[in-house]
Every structure is written in C-alpha cells, then in structure tokens.
Amino acid sequence: MDIFLEFFGTTGFASITWGNSIMILIGIAFIMLAIMKDYEPLLLVPIGMGAIVGNIPTGPGMGLGVNDTGSVLYYLYFGVSQGVYPPLIFLGIGAMTDFSTMLSNPKLVLLGAAAQVGVFLTFLGAFWLGFTKAEAGAIGIIGGADGPTAIFLAAKLAPKLLGAIAIAAYSYMALVPVIQPPIMRLLTTRKERLIRMAPPRKVSKREKMIFPVAAFLISTFIAPGAVVLLGMLFFGNLLKESLVTERLARTARTAMIDVVTILLGFSVGASTQAEYFLTSQSLQIFGLGALSFAIATAGGVMFAKFMNLFLTEKINPLVGAAGVSAVPDSARVVQMVGQQEDPHNFLLMHAMAPNVAGVVGSAIAAGVLWSVLT
C-alpha cells in the first residue's frame, strides 16, 4: 500500500495544478481549431500537442521539461532557445517564395516597410506598460506578423517571454482573416476598394537570379543584425532561382521545412508550462500582439492611400494590408475583401509583392532591434 501511495504521489493526478489544466485545455483548443476551422494546422497541431505534453506534471527529480537540463525536451528546445530553427524555416520560405510580383512592381515594396510601423509602435506600447527595453523589443516584433522572426528575436532578447510571444505571434497569424478585414473596410472607401491594377510585367530569369544576392547585400549592409534571417531567406531563394540546384531547393521547401516546423512548433508548445506561461505579462503580450497586428494593417493601408496622392496609376489600398508578412494569408485576405466588392478584380498577385517585402522588412526591423537592444 505504501508503494502504491508513493507511486500515486508521482502521478499527474496528485500533482496537477489549475494552471496545468488550463494549459492542457488551451492545447486541446488549438488542436480543435486546426482540425475543425483549418486555422494554421501545420503550426497549431504541433503547438497544441506540445502544450499538452509540457503541462503534464511530473514527479520531483524526474526533470522532463524544456527547462530541465539534459531532458529530451531540453535538447529539442535548444533549437528555439538558441535561435537555430527560425533561420532554417527562413531557408525553406526562401525556396518557396517567388519574388516576381515584387520585381515587376517595385513601388509596392514600400508597403512592406509601412506595415512595420506596427513593430515600433508596439515596442513603445510595451515599454509604456513597464517591460524592459529588451522585452519591449521582443514583444514589438509580434507586429511583424512573422512567427520565426518573433521567436528568433525573443530567444535573443527576452528568453523568459519566448513562449508567450511565440504563441501570440502564431495565434494572431492564424487570426489574420478575422483581424484584418474590418480594419481594411474601415479605412477605405468602396471606390478605393474597386480600383483595378495593371497586370504585373513578365520578369526575366536573370532578374530573379540577381535579386536575392543584391537584396541581401543591400539590406544586411544597412542592418547587419538581420544577416542570419535574411541570409537564409535569400540563400533559399537563390537555390530556387539559380535553376541548377533544384534538388536542394526542393528539399529546403519540403522535407527540411517540415522537420523544422514540427520541432519548432512542438518545443514552443512544450515551453508553455503553466508556472511560466500563465502570468499577467502573458496577458499583456496577447493584448499588445492584437494591437500590433491592427496597427500594422492600418499602416500598410494608409501608406497605400498616401502613395496614391502622387501616383497616376493608382494602387488599390487594400493591397497595403498585405504588408504584414503573414505569407500568404494576408495576401489571400486582400483578394477576398477585394472580390467582395468586385468578383472580377484579382488582387492576389499584386498583394504578394508587399507580402514578401513585409518578410524582408520585419527581418530588418528584428535586426535593428537586436543590434540596439543587446
């Protein structure tokens, strides 16, 4: 009987807390959202399962969590805590991305910069709430709407907040179709939403080959802090566009990115242990994250309207909302909102330009914050 009681003391039933129960329910909710609503299933299923695994209470001295040196989860989480996984994800994204639409209409690149206003205003908001400078920088990058970038910067600047920042970034990325449309409609008139844009010009193979090397040099000479993320992004794109390394590009955009996504999602989920995650700071981070997405969307739309003051060939301001770098979800939202006004208006290709520019912009913003705040 004593042995049984001793064993019972080590079970989850004996040592579970309310916090663990809440986090397990959140994990289940993530999995259900992914399966039933198809919200970012590739991320929410690993994160949800990770949250369940990370919140199973273990007996004293067993040391199974991500923070217990030597445990399996500790080693899986190493790729997150040391910022290894995000650049590998960027390699895969680069190998998937077609920069043609951006190359055919370079002025749309500016919308990707305008949307980064969300990053810097959220930084100010977090600072105002009393977070340290480094923490505020890590929280601000949620406004970049780029999960890997948010994880990379949080790992460098505020490792304690990493779980909350990663969950906030990915949750809001999944909620792009819910958050963006009301803001887009609020800031544009029907006439503006009906603007049709000229089809993009054909881009030569040589332009596509030169672009990743040149863009990498330009951006990292200005913001060297972005060298890892942008180096991998443009390296992946060069693998794709060089046409002689198709096998490597295929591996980067399929098997490799899948493996890293599984490891990253699961270990980030496992890091949301209730005692570290369920804090008032996490709630503040979630609030700031929602605000940053809204500001970034508004920034892109308003800047498109500002550009229209000087352009003879007008931009549909909805396209500005794709400046947040949630690729390709925000571009799809632009297409959806545009087609609600005019079913024959195809904005998807145009929206992809600020969308991929937003990826570059948020990586540069992360580089700037990392350089200054470390």
Next chain:
Amino acid sequence: MTLPILAQQNDVDIWWALGLAGTGLLIVFTALILISLFIALLPKILRVLAGVWPEIDEPQANTGHPESQVSDDAAVLAAIGFVLHTEMQKQLAADQQTTRQS
C-alpha cells in the same frame, strides 16, 4: 518633462525609446527604398549588360540541371500516360456510340 502617454518610464528612457522607434522605422524604409530602386534599375542595367552578357534561351536555365530532373520525369510520364489513357477512353466511347447508332 514627462510625456503623458509614457508616464511609467523615466524621461531619458522615453526619449530614447521614441528615438529608437523613429530610427528603426527610418532604417527599414531606407533598406526597402534602396531595394525598390535597385529593382527598378535592374532591367536597365541588364539591357546595358546585354552586349557583354546576352540573355539567351539558355538550355540549362530552361530545363534545370539534368540531375534535378529525375523525379520530374516520372511525374511528366505519368501525366502524359494519364492524358493518353483519357483520350483513348473518349475515342473508344465515341466509336462504340457510332457503332450503336449505325
């Protein structure tokens, strides 16, 4: 002076944070404006370079490295086979219909 919106931090930090936000945004814009300018100039640069480095229909560029084509070949053959099969089925159905009508 304390800015009311940033009342929880001290003055020096407030101005420092505002400066960082402004400078950061400026750096992002500068980098993307330069990339945008480069993209706009690229076709012109390539036109100038065309004399030295002409853009031709490079067979390698069109087809990719022979090694990278291995698995694509199987997919292409499967697609051709599927189309042939579908067309033959249609043809067979049409022949049968003609025979029945006659």
